[in-house]
Amino acid sequence: MEMYIEKAKVLVEALPYIKEFYGKTVVIKYGGSAMVDEMIKETVIQDIILMKLVGINPVIVHGGGPDINKILKQMDKKSEFVNGLRVTDQETMEIVEMVLAGKVNKSIVSHIQNQGINAVGISGKDGATLQAEKKLVNGMDVGFVGEVVNVNTELISTLIQKDFIPVIAPIGIDKEGNSYNINADYAAVAVAGALKAQKLVFLTDVEGVLKDVSDSSSIISRLSIKDVDEYIKNGIISGGMIPKVECCVEGVKKGVKTVHILDGRVEHCLLLEIFTQKGVGTMIEE
Ligand SMILES: Nc1ncnc2c1ncn2[C@@H]1O[C@H](COP(=O)(O)OP(=O)(O)O)[C@@H](O)[C@H]1O
Numbered sequence: 235m236e237m238y239i240e241k242a243k244v245l246v247e248a249l250p251y252i253k254e255f256y257g258k259t260v261v262i263k264y265g266g267s268a269m270v271d272e273m274i275k276e277t278v279i280q281d282i283i284l285m286k287l288v289g290i291n292p293v294i295v296h297g298g299g300p301d302i303n304k305i306l307k308q309m310d311k312k313s314e315f316v317n318g319l320r321v322t323d324q325e326t327m328e329i330v331e332m333v334l335a336g337k338v339n340k341s342i343v344s345h346i347q348n349q350g351i352n353a354v355g356i357s358g359k360d361g362a363t364l365q366a367e368k369k370l371v372n373g374m375d376v377g378f379v380g381e382v383v384n385v386n387t388e389l390i391s392t393l394i395q396k397d398f399i400p401v402i403a404p405i406g407i408d409k410e411g412n413s414y415n416i417n418a419d420y421a422a423v424a425v426a427g428a429l430k431a432q433k434l435v436f437l438t439d440v441e442g443v444l445k446d447v448s449d450s451s452s453i454i455s456r457l458s459i460k461d462v463d464e465y466i467k468n469g470i471i472s473g474g475m476i477p478k479v480e481c482c483v484e485g486v487k488k489g490v491k492t493v494h495i496l497d498g499r500v501e502h503c504l505l506l507e508i509f510t511q512k513g514v515g516t517m518i519e520e
């Protein structure tokens with residue numbers, strides 16, 4: 235009996251959060267290694283379904299860098315990155331689109347549908363959702379790498395209204411109908427900003443933003459956007475964490491209420507963040 239009373243208490247603890255987020259949009263950037271581990275993948279999907287069933291509107295923007303790397307390797311095609319962005323020639327673009335909008339997108343949709351909940355997978359090209367232009371990196375042409383210049387929220391909003399979970403692959407489209415490879419972190423913040431989301435969550439493969447990358451206990455629980463430049467300058471934040479944190483800052487500036495970097499390897503990290511007093515990972519704030 236005791237055990238059931240404890241379980242009931244956990245549900246009651248979630249009540250104020252369910253009330254707070256009811257009818258609100260939460261954008262989840264799902265990528266990196268949180269996507270590679272099948273067990274973790276299952277728990278992430280369960281969390282998103284639970285969110286949906288208690289009246290929250292989850293929107294998934296996914297990456298799939300490791301999947302693209304795997305296919306390029308099989309094809310003996312080298313991949314080069316500039317500032318964390320994949321140099322994307324025509325052939326690479328075709329592979330990126332095939333992997334992200336095909337394999338990865340549909341696999342997430344399948345996992346959700348398996349649980350009896352409706353999801354629709356789209357690429358940013360559908361309904362001209364992610365309108366893009368060529369992005370120059372430090373003045374350099376890196377091929378079909380895109381920058382989101384506008385998000386047309388019509389298709390996403392229609393899906394939400396009809397109770398589907400939108401699952402978005404970060405492929406952009408320009409005025410001529412060309413495809414662009416967009417880093418999924420950038421795509422997620424653009425979508426969250428345009429939807430005026432209540433929360434934007436980046437799932438990644440570290441505990442959060444750390445003061446010392448080799449010490450997982452050095453987590454910065456609350457990071458003010460004022461301190462970000464300083465942390466980048468003195469090397470505390472480096473590598474792949476730089477664009478992620480910059481996206482968080484942009485999210486806060488665009489008016490997303492709360493922005494988080496969470497450890498996607500932690501079972502049920504989304505539920506812990508949203509429905510309990512125990513915040514996990516790093517929250518980026520004004
Ligand atoms: N201060 C920091 N705190 C945490 N991780 C950091 C930090 N500085 C650099 N990193 C690196 O950034 C990586 C996360 O970025 P990335 O691999 O691009 O994530 P994802 O694949 O989830 O988009 C971490 O695995 C870590 O190696």
Ligand SMILES: CC(=O)N[C@@H](CCC(=O)OP(=O)(O)O)C(=O)O
Nearest residue numbers: 265266297298299319320417418
């Ligand atoms: C331009 C660019 O670099 N695009 C990324 C898109 C996928 C992505 O962002 O995946 P993760 O979130 O899993 O890293 C790429 O080609 O890898």
